[in-house]
Amino acid sequence: MCANLGVQNPPIMNQLQSERQEAAWGHQCAGRVNPIAAQNPFCYYAAVTDIAVLVLNQNYEPLNVCNARRAFVLVGRGKAEVLENGRGYLRSPSFVFEIPSVIRLVYIIRRPRPRGRLCRRDVFLRDRHTCQYCGRQTRDLTLDHVLPRNRGGQHAWDNVVAACKDCNHRKAGRTPEEAHMQLIRQPARPAFNPYHPFYHYLDEQVEWRKFIPGWQPDSGFY
Ligand SMILES: [Zn+2]
Numbered sequence: 082m083c084a085n086l087g088v089q090n091p092p093i094m095n096q097l098q099s100e101r102q103e104a105a106w107g108h109q110c111a112g113r114v115n116p117i118a119a120q121n122p123f124c125y126y127a128a129v130t131d132i133a134v135l136v137l138n139q140n141y142e143p144l145n146v147c148n149a150r151r152a153f154v155l156v157g158r159g160k161a162e163v164l165e166n167g168r169g170y171l172r173s174p175s176f177v178f179e180i181p182s183v184i185r186l187v188y189i190i191r192r193p194r195p196r197g198r199l200c201r202r203d204v205f206l207r208d209r210h211t212c213q214y215c216g217r218q219t220r221d222l223t224l225d226h227v228l229p230r231n232r233g234g235q236h237a238w239d240n241v242v243a244a245c246k247d248c249n250h251r252k253a254g255r256t257p258e259e260a261h262m263q264l265i266r267q268p269a270r271p272a273f274n275p276y277h278p279f280y281h282y283l284d285e286q287v288e289w290r291k292f293i294p295g296w297q298p299d300s301g302f303y
Contacts (some may be wrong), residue, residue: 085179089234123254129171129180133282135289137185143279143293161186165288178298181290199238205272208243214262215248223249227268228256238270 093204130150138144155161156179165183172178201224207294211218213225225244228234231254242264244252279293290296 097109109269111274132168132180133286134181135183135282135286135292136161137183137292139186139189141185141292143276146279146282149180152176152184155186156181156184160185182286183292199236199241202281203271203277204238205243206277207268211265212242212245212248213242213246213265213268214252214257216265217245221246225249225252227264229254232256239268242268247293277291 103126112117130148130153133146133154134149136144136147136155152161152163156163161184163183164178164185166181168182169182170177171180204224205222209218210220210222210223222243223246224243225248226234226236227240227242231268234240243271248262251257252262259265274295276293277293279289280296283290283293283296
């Protein structure tokens, strides 16, 4: 939790919309702001308000990620509270704003649980960023259709795997059998983990980790 500086809900939006005020803001943020941007008040302001902020539901369930500008508004309007600061303060001559890292809504948002989409990122997550032919873990993965699409293969969970470029090139337009290559495991639709979309933030966003279940250091590796 962050220190209470005794500043009661300042008129945040008015402050944000005042260019003169923005230009006057000091460079006293301890957050992850590009140091080059910090040399210029306008760039600094933009860099701070673009910082990613984790939004939790009232019941502490991770909901989404917004930027700090949106978080300022939610907190300023009394719709959310700051749970983690971790990034210092944005100071104007008359106000001090916490730069939040994690905020929690004061009311519950009910929404249908999203289903796992078939996209590159989620295929790589399912396959733990490992080539399904040679077993190499790499950031430089491609998507391979086990039965090539031009031979009737579907773009579906049970026909796509992560493959390194070398293996994908070697397999080319053939089936694994024709290319004498073996899959490490047969692809299938993964059990959808609603927290996957947050994992790739967690290498950097250390304060978020305790709010996101199931994360391991290589979960967000891509
Ligand atoms: Zn490979």
